[in-house]
Amino acid sequence: MLLRRSLRHVVRSPDTIVTTVLTPIAMLLLFVYVLGGAIRVGGDRGEYVDYLLPGILVITIASGIAYTAFRLFTDVSGGVFDRLRSLPVARSAVLWAHVLTSLVASAVSLLLVVLVALAMGFRSGAGVLDWLAVAAILLLLTLALTWLAVVPGLTATTVDGVSGFSYPLIFLPFVASAFVPTDGMPGPVRWFAEHQPVTSIVDTVRGLLAQQPVGADGWVAVAWCVGLLVVARVLAGVTYRRRIA
Numbered sequence: 001m002l003l004r005r006s007l008r009h010v011v012r013s014p015d016t017i018v019t020t021v022l023t024p025i026a027m028l029l030l031f032v033y034v035l036g037g038a039i040r041v042g043g044d045r046g047e048y049v050d051y052l053l054p055g056i057l058v059i060t061i062a063s064g065i066a067y068t069a070f071r072l073f074t075d076v077s078g079g080v081f082d083r084l085r086s087l088p089v090a091r092s093a094v095l096w097a098h099v100l101t102s103l104v105a106s107a108v109s110l111l112l113v114v115l116v117a118l119a120m121g122f123r124s125g126a127g128v129l130d131w132l133a134v135a136a137i138l139l140l141l142t143l144a145l146t147w148l149a150v151v152p153g154l155t156a157t158t159v160d161g162v163s164g165f166s167y168p169l170i171f172l173p174f175v176a177s178a179f180v181p182t183d184g185m186p187g188p189v190r191w192f193a194e195h196q197p198v199t200s201i202v203d204t205v206r207g208l209l210a211q212q213p214v215g216a217d218g219w220v221a222v223a224w225c226v227g228l229l230v231v232a233r234v235l236a237g238v239t240y241r242r243r244i245a
Contacts, residue, residue, distance in 0.1 A: 073159070103142055
C-alpha cells in the first residue's frame with residue numbers, strides 16, 4: 001500500500017519527470033551537440049556519446065534521489081509521516097516505500113536516457129553479462145544514494161535545505177572522468193578526480209560497455225558503492241529511530 005501510494009505521487013508529479021529525466025537528457029544533448037565539437041575525446045560525435053553516457057547515468061541517479069529526499073521531507077513536514085506510522089505496518093515500511101520508489105523511478109529514468117543516447121549514436125557491443133554488471137553497479141549506487149537521501153529527508157527544516165542536498169552529488173561527475181579524461185587536469189584537481197568514487201564507477205561502466213578490461217576499477221567501484229550503502233543505511237536507521245523516539 002505504501003509503495004503504491006509513493007509510486008502514484010511520482011507519476012502524478014510533472015516536476016519529477018523534469019528532474020529525473022529531462023535534465024540529464026538536456027545535459028546529454030548539450031555536451032554532445034553544443035560542446036562536443038570542442039571536447040576531443042574519441043574520433044567523432046558517436047564516440048563522445050559512448051564516452052559521455054556513463055557520467056550522464058550517474059547524474060541521472062543523483063537527480064532522482066534529490067526528489068526522494070524531497071518526498072520524504074514533504075511527508076514528515078505535512079504530518080503524513082506520523083499518520084502512516086500509526087497504521088498496522090512495520091515501522092521500517094515507511095522508509096522502504098520511498099527507497100523502493102526511488103529504485104523504480106531511477107530504473108525508468110536510466111532506461112529512457114539510454115534510449116535517447118542510442119538515438120544520438122551510442123553503440124555498445126557489450127554482452128548480457130556486461131549489461132547485467134552495469135545494471136548491478138548502477139543499482140548499488142542508487143540504493144546507496146537513496147539511503148543517504150533519507151537523512152536530509154528526515155532532518156531538513158526547509159525545502160531549500162532538502163533540495164540542496166543533491167547539489168554536491170550532481171557536481172561530483174564534473175570533477176571526475178565523466179566528461180573528459182583526468183590526464184589534462186591540473187595536479188590537485190587530477191588527484192581528487194582520480195580518487196573520488198565517481199571516477200571509478202564511471203570508468204567501470206564505460207569499460208563494461210566498451211568490452212574492455214575494467215581491472216581494479218571494478219573492485220574499487222563496488223567497494224565505494226557497498227561502503228557508502230552501509231554507512232548511509234546506518235545513518236538513516238539512527239536518524240529514523242531518533243525521529244520516532
